[in-house]
Each structure stands twice: as structure tokens, then as C-alpha cells.
Amino acid sequence: MKMGIQQLDNTYSEELINLILTIQQKEFNVPITIEDQPDLKEIEIFYIESGGNFWGAFVDGELVGSIALVKFDARAGAVRKMFVKKEFRGKELNIAQKLLEVLIFFCRNNGIEKIYLGTVNILKAAMRFYERNYFVEIKKEDLPPRFPLMNADNVFYYLDVNQ
Template sequence: MKISIQTYSDIYQKQVENLVLGIQNDEFLLGLTAQDQPDLPNIAEFYKNGRFWVALNEENQVMGTIGLEPLNEKQAVLRKMFLDKSMRGNKDINLAQHLFETLLQYAKEKDYQEIWLDTPPPAHAAHRFYERNGFELMPRESVPTGYKLAQIAGLKIYRLTLN
């Protein structure tokens, strides 16, 4: 299977919503809607000062997503990193790492010094992924000004310091 990572286009809006909400609600039982999230109903507008990427298979189906929301000149938030179930653990494609490296390259080009993210308690594989990639667990009180945190109990917050 061949996967390409591309900058988001509105033609993928519904597929992105379906992927994200399916994982949030069917797998993690978070009970969220698109309207509960500041970015999901209008991805292009929300990420206009940042970037959002989709990973597409040969049939133009969204297999993964990742976004970067700037907070200020030096800090940004990694948002909406989701993979279709069929992509998780696939060492041949290693889609999570490719999506993350795409975001990381962009963040370095923009000269960000920190990338922040939050993730729900049941996302154990995501926690391991972020920690393997150098993110540190941070207290909720340490989030930068302007960071919109999801209202989810036990949310884990991570920070990656870039050189």
C-alpha cells in the first residue's frame, strides 16, 4: 500500500471528521462532537496560520491526520494526530512517524521552540509514541497562554523542546 502525506484540502473535511470522531467516540468513548472541538468543524480556517496534513492511500481515503496550531512565535500545538486502525502498528509504512516528522520539519522551518499536545487517558499507544519521540509529561498548569485544552478528565499534557 502506498501512502502520501499532503497538505489538507476541504475535499477531505468529511473523511477527517469521520476518522477523528470514530476514534474519539467508538474507541475511546469520549462522547465528543465536531462542534465540541475548536478545529474540527472548519479545519482550513482553524489552521490557516499553521498547517494540517492528511495521509492518503491510493484511493484518496484519509488514513491519518496531524495538525500544527501556532500559539505564538515560539510555541505551537500538535493537534488531531489520528491513524486509521489499519495503519497502527504497521512497521512497513510507519505512518505515525512519517506524519510526525512532516510536522516536525515544518515546526523547525517556522523556528518554533516548543510543541505542546494533549491526549486522553486511554490513548496508551499515543503516550508511548510521544514519549519515544522526546515529549515530556507536563502539569496542566504549565500550558502556555492561549492553549485551548479539551474538557476531558485526566488529560495528559506533553511538551517537546526543539533545538
Template sequence: MKDIEIVKYTDEFKQEVNEFIINIKLHEFDIDNVTYNNQPDLKDIKGTYIDAGGQFWLALLDGKIVGTIALTRMKNNNSALKRVYVDENIRNMKIGKKMLDHVIQNAHDDGIKSIYLGTIDKFEAAQHFYRKNGFHRIPKEELPKDFPLVKVDNIFYYKDI
């Protein structure tokens, strides 16, 4: 097996990224009514993330997407971690850690000071992953005012970098 390659998103990956994320949300997370049309950021990944000062990275294994991770830039050198997904068949390969380390290094190089994120209480493995990587749980009220809230998120974390 080849090494995992972390590459910056380009529009040539648009369809594959959308299929990858929507498939995980529908089949693994059991989130109903997930479509391309109700995921507005996925319609314009470059504009939503990269052109707005953020990041969107892909983990590739043998040229196939096996992970995604994104960061939106907020005011005051803050950012929000978004779209963290890893193919369930290869989760024990430390792909999430590799992607997170990559994002943190790039965010630091871009002058970002803090990363915030939201998740759902039932995603216990994700919460463990974030805590293990230095994120601290905070109440919703401590999120920056410009944090991009997602309705279903009910647990929040942050990390200074």
C-alpha cells in the first residue's frame, strides 16, 4: 500500500469530494435528506473555503479520496474546523491525525491563533480524537460570534495553536 498523500483541493476533485462526504453522511452517520443541493458549501468549495482565506485538504490513497478536512477563516485570527471525514475502512491508519496536523501547521503559518469546532454528542470517537489532539471542550456561549454554527452540533471544542 502506498503512503497517504495530503493535497490541496482543486475543482477537478469536486464530484468525488461530494460523493465521498454525502455517502458518509447518508450511510455511516444515518443523516437523512442529505443531498448535494442542501450542502451549499460543497457547491463552491473553492469559494467557500480557499478563496475566503481558509483551507480544504484531501487525503489520497492510490489516487482515491479517503479523507477530507477543511478550515474556515474567522475574525481575530480564529478559524473553524469543518468537513473532517475519513473512510471508515481505513480509520486505523492515522489519516485523521495526519490531516489535522497538516491543517494546524498551515493555519499556524497563515497566522491563525485558534481553531474551533462543533460536533454531535453521539460522535464519541470524534470527540475522543479531538481531545487526544489537544482540543478542549467549551460551552456554546464561548464560541466566537462569527463561528459558523450547524444546527445539529451540540458539543464544541477549541485549541490554541
């Protein structure tokens, strides 16, 4: 199995939508549709042009994971669209870890010092993953004013990428 991570653009929208919606709707029963996530059809405008980025993890040419960064302030970003296909999760390939490391490396190289994220409290494995990676849980009211909130999120984390 050959695993690689690369930057994504709009040409990957369909593959991304299939990956993400399958996980959201079928695996976790999150009541979210593509209409709720127009950013997935406008990756370049929504993520890249504003100073963030979007990456995909591929195994033998198949898109199996994703992570994105929305830059919402001069030195702050939000982690978005962190998903790994069920059968590719875990320590063996360590895809989630590698995706997060690519994002943090990008932040350090682009002057983004603080990253924030929101998740849903039913995603226990995701919460443990962020905590293992030194993210600190914060209250919703302690998020920066310009943080792009998602309706479903009810747990929030923060990381200083230079620590």
C-alpha cells in the first residue's frame, strides 16, 4: 500500500464530497447535507485563496482522508474537514496524525500561530485524538470572534502551533 498526502483543489470536489458525506451521514448519522457545506464545491475560493489550504490522503490512488485549514485572522486558523475513511483509521497507517502534521507544518511556515477547531461530543475518538496532540478544550464563548462556527459543533479546541 502506497500512502501519500497532497494539496487538493476543486478537481477533487466530487471525491471529497463522497468521502465526507458518507462518514457524516452513514457512519455518524450527523444530519448534514452537501447544501450545508458549499465550501466542498469551492475549495480554492473558500480555503486556498484566503490563505488556508486543503489536503487529501491517498492510498493506492484512492482518496481516504482529508483535512483543511480556514485562515480567519492574520495569525489564526480553523481546522476543518478532518476525516479518515473507517477502514483506513488507526495506528497502522496513522493517516489522521500525518494529515494533522502537514497542517501544523503549513501553519508554522505561513505565520499562523493559533489553530482552533470545533467537533461534536459524540465523536469520542476524534476528541481523544486532538487531546493527544496537545489541543486544549475551550468554551465556545472563548473562541475568537471571527472563528467560523459550524452549527453541529459543541466541543471546541485550541492549539498554539509554536509550543
